[in-house]
Amino acid sequence: MLARCAHCQNTFETDRFGVQACPHCGQQVHLADPSAPPPPAAPPVPPAASPASPPADGVPAPFVRRSELGFFHAYVETWKLAALRPAEFFRPLRISDTGSTLLFGVATMTVASWFQTLYGALMGAAARNVLEQMLRQMPRGAEFGNAWILKWTSTGTAFGVVAQLVAAPFLALLGILVFAGIFHVALLALRGAPRGFDATLTVVGYAAAGHLIGAAPVPGLASLVGSVWWLALVAVGLAETQRVPQGKAWTATLLPFALICLCCCGAIAIPILAALGRH
Numbered sequence: 001m002l003a004r005c006a007h008c009q010n011t012f013e014t015d016r017f018g019v020q021a022c023p024h025c026g027q028q029v030h031l032a033d034p035s036a037p038p039p040p041a042a043p044p045v046p047p048a049a050s051p052a053s054p055p056a057d058g059v060p061a062p063f064v065r066r067s068e069l070g071f072f073h074a075y076v077e078t079w080k081l082a083a084l085r086p087a088e089f090f091r092p093l094r095i096s097d098t099g100s101t102l103l104f105g106v107a108t109m110t111v112a113s114w115f116q117t118l119y120g121a122l123m124g125a126a127a128r129n130v131l132e133q134m135l136r137q138m139p140r141g142a143e144f145g146n147a148w149i150l151k152w153t154s155t156g157t158a159f160g161v162v163a164q165l166v167a168a169p170f171l172a173l174l175g176i177l178v179f180a181g182i183f184h185v186a187l188l189a190l191r192g193a194p195r196g197f198d199a200t201l202t203v204v205g206y207a208a209a210g211h212l213i214g215a216a217p218v219p220g221l222a223s224l225v226g227s228v229w230w231l232a233l234v235a236v237g238l239a240e241t242q243r244v245p246q247g248k249a250w251t252a253t254l255l256p257f258a259l260i261c262l263c264c265c266g267a268i269a270i271p272i273l274a275a276l277g278r279h
Contacts, residue, residue: 005029058094061206063104078104083209086233090206090240091197095198102176108208109172115215116223117164172208180204183234186252192244203237 004011005022012023017033062081068073081089170277184200187193193200210229216222239249 003029003031021153038183040211057096059092060094060097061089061100061104064094064097064100071171075104075107079108079209079212080204082233082237083212083229086207086236087240090203090237093178093202093206093241095195095202095241098198098205100200101202102173105176105208106172107203109175109211110168112211112223113168113172113227114165115217117161117168119217121161127212153246176201176204176208183238183252187238187242187244187248189254190248192248193242193251194244195242200238201243203234203241207237209233246260 001014002011003014005027006029008022008027008050010022014020014031017261019028019030021027022029062069062077064074069077168230180197180201180203183204184193184197187200207230210231210233211226213229214223214226235246235250235253238244238252239246242249
């Protein structure tokens with residue numbers, strides 16, 4: 001029979017099937033026997049495993065896994081995501097871990113408050129030194145009064161510092177709950193809270209990452225920048241977590257403060273206008 005080499009395409013005569021050398025190029029050629037039974041079918045290859053899809057209820061924040069990652073590492077990773085990549089962080093976030101959310105927010109705001117309190121105490125100590133120098137320049141005979149003033153200012157300042165340090169965690173928890181309630185009411189008024197209060201609370205708690213800038217040694221300015229940063233994180237977080245447009249989320253975030261400003265302006269303007277009307 002006549003066969004063709006698959007390598008050099010030349011034909012040659014052969015009297016058998018199977019593997020044999022081509023007389024022209026020497027390459028091995030396999031000639032299949034048409035009367036032989038077909039080989040058994042190969043077992044089906046299982047499909048490649050697809051990447052694990054995120055759970056239906058969302059992805060937990062690293063801080064939720066603090067027992068596995070370690071408290072400090074889990075906190076730092078969560079802070080970096082919440083403060084620097086809020087849209088990426090809040091979009092797939094699981095909203096049922098409210099306990100971890102509150103712990104993160106309270107810890108962050110407490111640390112910021114402690115630093116602000118200590119900076120204020122240091123500045124107060126410097127002011128007392130200036131006051132002491134001024135009192136020493138006063139005429140003689142007022143030593144008793146001067147000593148009483150210095151003792152009163154020192155005692156009051158020390159008590160105030162301790163009170164602020166102790167109260168900081170409780171005020172932080174109260175602030176998170178109150179602001180979460182205010183923002184959620186604003187969202188409800190705008191029909192922008194389809195995922196409930198847990199989603200809003202989750203945003204407010206993790207958005208406290210912005211307050212950590214208040215720990216910077218720039219009293220006043222650091223606190224102001226931290227508050228603005230916090231508001232921006234809240235707005236972005238509400239949009240991603242509640243699945244609402246950015247405009248509605250920003251409106252719900254800023255509307256309470258706008259109403260407070262209007263009320264304050266009204267409280268100041270009404271007496272002035274009333275006094276002008278009597279004249």
